[in-house]
Amino acid sequence: MDRIAQLKAFLEDSPNDSFLQHALALEYIKLNDDAAARGVFEALLAREPGYVGSYYHLGRLLERTGERDAAIAAYEKGMSVARAARDMHAYNELQAAYEDLTDE
Incomplete structure (x- = not known):
């Protein structure tokens, strides 16, 4: 069974498992299926x-799809959420990505 099928099977038992949803989106990215990955990320973050x-x-x-x-x-x-959670590691990663994009 491939990873996507495996993750979907796990999600049938735990449909609101954010870790599994995040992992599924990353698998879609590996397959260059940005539309599917985006849908999973957006549904996860909405919930x-x-x-x-x-x-x-x-x-x-x-960024990769040109939606600056x-x-x-x-x-x-993400920076706002990370700051509120006091997750400075995530905040710094998001800030670096943000600055790379906005400093062009």
Whole structure:
């Protein structure tokens, strides 16, 4: 069974498991299926906006697909969430990505 099928099977038992959803989106990215990955990230963040790790990957995906303003918004939201959670490691990663994108 491939990883996507395996993750989907796990999600049948735990449909709101954010870790599994995040992992599924990353698998879609590996397959260059940005549309599927984006859908999973957006659904995950709509349900659990505090899942800070997904903002970075969503932002990178949006950058890659040429959606600069949406990527900036994802990084900004992620920085806000990370700051509120006092997750400075995530905050610094998001800030670095944000600055790389906005300093051009």
